[in-house]
Amino acid sequence: MSEEVEYRCFIGGLAWATSDRGLRDAFEKYGHLLEAKVVLDKFSGRSRGFGFITFDEKKAMDEAIAAMNGMDLDGRTITVDKAQPQGGSGRDRDHDGDRSRDRSRPSGGRGSGGGDCFKCGKPGHFARECPDESGRGGGGGRYSSRDDRYGGKDDRYSSRDDRYGGKDDRYSSRDDRYSAKDDRSGAKEDRYDRESGGGRDRYGPDRGSERSGGRSRDDGSRGGERHGRAPYDRPRDGGSH
């Protein structure tokens, strides 16, 4: 029996202007919301177009998903679905960039005619996601099954290679970088020491100091006064249009 200790829903397709308050106002009618928040971007501080709501009862969550999924909010069609498990003790979520979701979308979709399961031959999923050996505990846990099978981040690219062929050249170089980095983790100091004693003098403190002190002088034009006017004469009463 699968039962979560929390009932969270993912709300996508929100308008840029929708805020946590608007989200709560739209979902609190289905039940008591423990939390309702719209994810904001750190750069602009604006809504990222999706948010999360947490109910205190499964019934309310189910009602909200069934009632608000595909509905219109603030002028945009929103997507309501169960949220991913953020939690627990550590999240090893990967930035896949896509998931196995197969929501009905107009003129969209990436799973149609693009991939079939090599294992069981059924479309809609890839061999590595073949449900034949993995069981979904109901929504909310699709990343877990994947990690359990691979346990390695590099292996993930290898799998793709079988499907795409020589298209992963960029991954190859990237993959190589990871290997070198990990291998160097234990010998990082050794490499540094060798380089220092290899005959090449690193930038010494006196040198840098000398350069800073010896070259530190006027910037060219600072501390006095500028021309007070741009080199270009631009009439402001005749360029407006």
Next chain:
DNA sequence: GATGAGCGT
């Protein structure tokens, strides 16, 4: 800093 199919501090 815009983004539009996305799963948060």
